Amino acid sequence: MKQNPINHVTLVLDASPSMEKQVDTVIAVADNQIKFLAERSKQLEMETRVTVYMFSIPYGGSDGFECLCYDMDVLRLPSLQGEYKLLNGWTALIDATIRSQNELKQTATLYGKHAFLTFILTDGIENRSKHKPADLRKLIEEQGDSETMGILVPDVNAKLSCQDMGFPKANVAIWDATSTAGLEEAGEVIRQATDVYMTNLSRGVTNKGVFDMSPTVVNHKTVAALKEIVSGIEILPVKAAMDITTFITKQHGRTFRQGKYYFPLVKREKVGPQKNVVVRHKISGKVFGGPEVRTLLGLPDHEVSIKPGINAEYDVFVQSTSTNRNLIPGHDLLVIE
Numbered sequence: 001m002k003q004n005p006i007n008h009v010t011l012v013l014d015a016s017p018s019m020e021k022q023v024d025t026v027i028a029v030a031d032n033q034i035k036f037l038a039e040r041s042k043q044l045e046m047e048t049r050v051t052v053y054m055f056s057i058p059y060g061g062s063d064g065f066e067c068l069c070y071d072m073d074v075l076r077l078p079s080l081q082g083e084y085k086l087l088n089g090w091t092a093l094i095d096a097t098i099r100s101q102n103e104l105k106q107t108a109t110l111y112g113k114h115a116f117l118t119f120i121l122t123d124g125i126e127n128r129s130k131h132k133p134a135d136l137r138k139l140i141e142e143q144g145d146s147e148t149m150g151i152l153v154p155d156v157n158a159k160l161s162c163q164d165m166g167f168p169k170a171n172v173a174i175w176d177a178t179s180t181a182g183l184e185e186a187g188e189v190i191r192q193a194t195d196v197y198m199t200n201l202s203r204g205v206t207n208k209g210v211f212d213m214s215p216t217v218v219n220h221k222t223v224a225a226l227k228e229i230v231s232g233i234e235i236l237p238v239k240a241a242m243d244i245t246t247f248i249t250k251q252h253g254r255t256f257r258q259g260k261y262y263f264p265l266v267k268r269e270k271v272g273p274q275k276n277v278v279v280r281h282k283i284s285g286k287v288f289g290g291p292e293v294r295t296l297l298g299l300p301d302h303e304v305s306i307k308p309g310i311n312a313e314y315d316v317f318v319q320s321t322s323t324n325r326n327l328i329p330g331h332d333l334l335v336i337e
Contacts, residue, residue, distance in 0.1 A: 014122035015054040029187035055096035056087035090128035123177035137166030150210035170209030196298035226288035232337030262317035262334040268307040
């Protein structure tokens, strides 16, 4: 019998005093994430179970780690309203991370195809844990393909600190901890990362880089499985800022043909389910396309916002369906018949 996929998603929420102004927004972010998980679980026919922790070491030194719900069916999960509350104390990030993962290891996985995805949200950085960074690095190194963690931190220094602790670069994101809007955006980042993760999981693909929703997953090994587009391609360098219709009709004296043009992914873009995506090797100029590219990038079957990553070998191009897209000087526009 086919093993049904069972997705275990965990939220580990900072409850230290510095989160005081963000309590209502934290609850809204968590509730929205749970609602999204319920919707996508139905769409992907995937069972999803949710665990929520909050942490802070009280000044008295007692245990400030609390489980609000454990491995609960997302379709039956209530709101966190009244459950998430502040715990006076310090930010014991390493202890909270290790404890959450050790407890999750006790989850029964006898039958089914289980995957564990954890998001840790903090507005501070480590200042009180009993465990050392070496302990966290060891835990992360020993995690299998079915275990993934992502962490959102307030600034670059915190990101670098997390990377020193052992978190992969692609699993650490920065959020603006000083504003409600920043926390709402962090919630959107978690939602999108979860969407890519669940979409890939439904296809039998595991991606350890949960915030890596970009071309950084493209390399010579993965591209080898793609189909090369060998004809009907033209490269048009963009030398001045202008809209795409003007560029085609005025700059090149051609008839504008909607859907034939592909722009490079150089900033955050919304990519709909109908848009084709291709990758181009920077040195050889070879272009690879087909629906497999969307699968490789983890693009779901609905609109999603993605941002570019640093890739030394490949560029990603997205199909334009607009007549007034503003082109960016210094980049190419691809014409694909």
